[in-house]
Amino acid sequence: MIRALASLAFLAATGAPAALDPQAEARAQALDGEIRCVVCENEPISQSTASIAADMRALVRERIAAGDTDAQIRAFFADRYGDFVLLRPRASSLTWPLWAAPLLLLLLGGLAAAPLLRRRASGAGEADPAPDPEDDR
Amino acid sequence: MEGDAVTAELGAFLLSLALAMSLAQGALGIFAGWRNDARLAAAAAGTAQSAALVLLGAFAILISLFLRSDFSVAVVTANSHVAKPLLYKIAGTWGNHEGSMLLWCLVSATFAALLATFRGAMTQSLWSRAIGVQGVVTAIAIAYTLFLSSPFARLDPAPLVGRDLNPLLQDPALAIHPPLLYFGYVGMSVPFSLAIAALMEGKIDAAWARALRPWTLLAWTMLTGGITLGSYWAYYELGWGGWWFWDPVENASFMPWLAAAALLHSAIVTERRGSLAAWTILLAIVGFGLALLGTFLVRSGVLTSVHAFAVDPKRGYAILAMLSFFVGGGLMLYAWRAPRLSEPSGFVLVSRESAMVLNNVGLAVAMGTVLIGTLYPLLLEALTGRLISVGPPFFNITFGPLMALLFFALPVAPLLAWRRGDLVGAWRLLHWAAFAAAGAAVVVLAIVRGPLWAAFGIAVGVWVLAGVALYVWKRAGSFGRVAALPLAVWAMVAAHAGAGLFTIGAVAETSFRKEQSVQMLPGQTVTFAGRNVTLLDITPREGPNYSAQRGAFRVDDRAVSAERRFYAVSGMPTTEVGILSGFAGDFYIALGSPGEGTVGPQAWTVRLYFNPLVQLIFIGAGLMGLGGALGLVVLARRRLAAPAAAASAVPAA
Numbered sequence: 001m002i003r004a005l006a007s008l009a010f011l012a013a014t015g016a017p018a019a020l021d022p023q024a025e026a027r028a029q030a031l032d033g034e035i036r037c038v039v040c041e042n043e044p045i046s047q048s049t050a051s052i053a054a055d056m057r058a059l060v061r062e063r064i065a066a067g068d069t070d071a072q073i074r075a076f077f078a079d080r081y082g083d084f085v086l087l088r089p090r091a092s093s094l095t096w097p098l099w100a101a102p103l104l105l106l107l108l109g110g111l112a113a114a115p116l117l118r119r120r121a122s123g124a125g126e127a128d129p130a131p132d133p134e135d136d137r
Numbered sequence: 138m139e140g141d142a143v144t145a146e147l148g149a150f151l152l153s154l155a156l157a158m159s160l161a162q163g164a165l166g167i168f169a170g171w172r173n174d175a176r177l178a179a180a181a182a183g184t185a186q187s188a189a190l191v192l193l194g195a196f197a198i199l200i201s202l203f204l205r206s207d208f209s210v211a212v213v214t215a216n217s218h219v220a221k222p223l224l225y226k227i228a229g230t231w232g233n234h235e236g237s238m239l240l241w242c243l244v245s246a247t248f249a250a251l252l253a254t255f256r257g258a259m260t261q262s263l264w265s266r267a268i269g270v271q272g273v274v275t276a277i278a279i280a281y282t283l284f285l286s287s288p289f290a291r292l293d294p295a296p297l298v299g300r301d302l303n304p305l306l307q308d309p310a311l312a313i314h315p316p317l318l319y320f321g322y323v324g325m326s327v328p329f330s331l332a333i334a335a336l337m338e339g340k341i342d343a344a345w346a347r348a349l350r351p352w353t354l355l356a357w358t359m360l361t362g363g364i365t366l367g368s369y370w371a372y373y374e375l376g377w378g379g380w381w382f383w384d385p386v387e388n389a390s391f392m393p394w395l396a397a398a399a400l401l402h403s404a405i406v407t408e409r410r411g412s413l414a415a416w417t418i419l420l421a422i423v424g425f426g427l428a429l430l431g432t433f434l435v436r437s438g439v440l441t442s443v444h445a446f447a448v449d450p451k452r453g454y455a456i457l458a459m460l461s462f463f464v465g466g467g468l469m470l471y472a473w474r475a476p477r478l479s480e481p482s483g484f485v486l487v488s489r490e491s492a493m494v495l496n497n498v499g500l501a502v503a504m505g506t507v508l509i510g511t512l513y514p515l516l517l518e519a520l521t522g523r524l525i526s527v528g529p530p531f532f533n534i535t536f537g538p539l540m541a542l543l544f545f546a547l548p549v550a551p552l553l554a555w556r557r558g559d560l561v562g563a564w565r566l567l568h569w570a571a572f573a574a575a576g577a578a579v580v581v582l583a584i585v586r587g588p589l590w591a592a593f594g595i596a597v598g599v600w601v602l603a604g605v606a607l608y609v610w611k612r613a614g615s616f617g618r619v620a621a622l623p624l625a626v627w628a629m630v631a632a633h634a635g636a637g638l639f640t641i642g643a644v645a646e647t648s649f650r651k652e653q654s655v656q657m658l659p660g661q662t663v664t665f666a667g668r669n670v671t672l673l674d675i676t677p678r679e680g681p682n683y684s685a686q687r688g689a690f691r692v693d694d695r696a697v698s699a700e701r702r703f704y705a706v707s708g709m710p711t712t713e714v715g716i717l718s719g720f721a722g723d724f725y726i727a728l729g730s731p732g733e734g735t736v737g738p739q740a741w742t743v744r745l746y747f748n749p750l751v752q753l754i755f756i757g758a759g760l761m762g763l764g765g766a767l768g769l770v771v772l773a774r775r776r777l778a779a780p781a782a783a784a785s786a787v788p789a790a
């Protein structure tokens with residue numbers, strides 16, 4: 001943490017890095033939306049007006065200018081500030097249940113619904129499709 | 138202050154009285170249901186109505202304490218100030234933990250009174266049991282308010298000034314958003330009461346589902362309105378151009394909404410086919426559980442957010458105990474009684490009811506995903522001490538495809554008949570919607586050059602919208618007869634079309650928004666999103682309880698102003714953004730602070746956004762709410778027509 005702050009102080013002293021080309025800037029803005037401001041109440045650095053968020057935005061651009069990939073930049077921030085700053089949680093032994101949950105739920109829902117649905121009418125017992133009284137009300 | 142000395146005490150007395158009355162209502166109602174006794178049932182109904190009036194009195198007293206700025210009352214001191222405008226003195230009543238809990242009680246009692254007044258086609262025992270359960274819900278909420286967060290607690294000595302309402306909340310939309318959301322949250326207690334009452338009865342039939350639907354629709358419509366207002370408020374007040382952040386507090390209101398939406402559809406199947414009864418009951422219990430969970434998350438201090446007024450672990454435990462009591466008790470009763478509910482053998486795969494099952498699977502999985510995403514960081518921290526964040530990227534990746542799956546089936550369902558549908562016939566109509574969706578995708582990919590997922594998302598929205606239009610066309614048969622379609626059709630059409638418009642707006646805004654932060658000197662012009670923005674000047678302005686810097690801008694040839702306000706009492710700055718709405722989207726300007734950049738002390742930070750089609754999000758959500766309101770009219774009409782028919786069916790007690 002202290003090293004991170006020191007590096008931010010250094011960055012602030014040397015000024016913001018040179019402007020990026022539009023494509024890189026778009027990348028930077030997308031990353032800004034995925035990194036959480038460390039002093040705010042659940043805000044990404046793209047939204048925050050805190051000065052540390054401005055410093056973190058500058059840091060994103062610095063890493064992009066240095067040629068880092070998006071994954072490297074995410075890892076860079078997670079190493080400095082902890083996984084807490086990543087609004088897109090990294091897949092790991094701790095987070096796989098989270099990422100697997102929607103698929104598991106969908107599977108569970110499908111299994112629960114399957115017995116209800118039959119392929120075809122069982123024949124004599126079914127009445128003809130009735131008109132829809134509610135729709136006509 | 139000079140207010141008479143007993144007002145707050147009178148409020149506390151009325152609250153205690155309401156507690157006793159709600160307990161009596163609970164006992165009377167449940168006993169009346171058990172004995173099927175008409176006189177006891179009438180007594181329970183009367184008690185419910187009186188309890189609501191008593192709570193209304195208590196709430197009126199709290200409002201009057203705020204209006205008179207009686208700083209001997211702790212909650213007034215903490216949340217009000219003499220210089221605050223009248224509207225926000227009133228809104229301050231519920232803009233804090235204690236007052237909002239009193240509102241919770243009032244709303245719960247009001248729903249009990251409504252249930253007591255509008256019996257509709259319910260059998261007497263179901264009706265009185267539901268009133269009884271609703272009485273227990275109200276009583277527990279009042280006990281919590283009275284003993285753990287009383288709004289009538291005094292301060293001694295009384296301070297001379299108050300600490301003011303959180304300035305972010307001093308906004309007209311925020312005066313209405315919380316009560317509407319509360320009506321929605323607490324409204325979910327009525328389906329819960331009806332579900333518990335039905336489990337006590339051990340019998341669920343079409344009449345029960347018919348009784349359930351208007352209450353569910355009422356809660357859903359109010360949740361829709363409350364969430365939409367909150368989102369719109371975030372959009373124009375928080376100054377970052379966004380409208381939804383998947384914040385745990387937003388999720389807390391969204392989960393009951395999803396449960397209510399699923400319940401609306403499953404109740405239709407239960408009413409029309411006498412099927413899915415157990416599932417409908419389960420949804421009603423879970424829906425109220427999620428509403429309570431929302432209260433717990435917001436009020437226990439486990440989250441930090443603009444909504445988290447109370448940071449008191451004792452309160453958190455109490456709400457958690459309440460949640461366990463209602464959900465745990467409800468589920469136990471469910472496990473005991475639900476197996477007795479008869480389920481028919483099944484549905485034909487291609488039928489309206491199968492489509493409704495698909496709808497419920499989709500909504501329930503979406504609800505579960507939001508629930509797990511919201512609770513996972515809390516659980517992980519509790520179990521391992523590791524802090525992680527689950528934010529918008531996770532929800533966009535998981536929730537988006539689930540909704541796409543759901544919306545893929547949406548236009549098909551109304552075209553399928555009950556019992557046995559005709560998929561080929563539906564496709565004969567819907568292939569036009571598929572063409573429209575494919576066309577939209579091509580436009581997004583080839584002309585706008587958007588990413589693949591944006592093309593897919595917009596295509597899904599167009600598919601829903603075109604599918605709904607084709608349904609209208611089919612039902613009417615000709616253009617001339619469109620206006621003569623029954624209101625029930627329009628209710629469904631409005632809600633579904635709203636979902637389609639919302640999808641288009643949400644995908645367009647998320648994938649094509651532009652933003653830029655610039656340092657501007659007065660007189661300077663920058664070009665953004667194809668427009669020339671000039672900062673004309675910045676002038677100071679004094680409001681009733683704040684001082685502001687107003688930036689006057691010119692965007693091409695139109696004037697816009699954006700403000701930065703400073704509330705002296707609470708020491709908080711807020712933004713008032715300037716928005717130019719156009720057909721293609723909103724041009725959105727937020728004024729930052731002066732002299733923080735490298736340009737010099739005269740320069741102001743200005744944040745510029747272009748949010749394409751963002752108004753569709755709010756129009757779509759509003760249309761869903763309108764659909765709900767129209768549906769309520771339809772169900773109310775039917776209910777007025779029903780009692781005569783039902784009265785002859787129910788044997789005299």
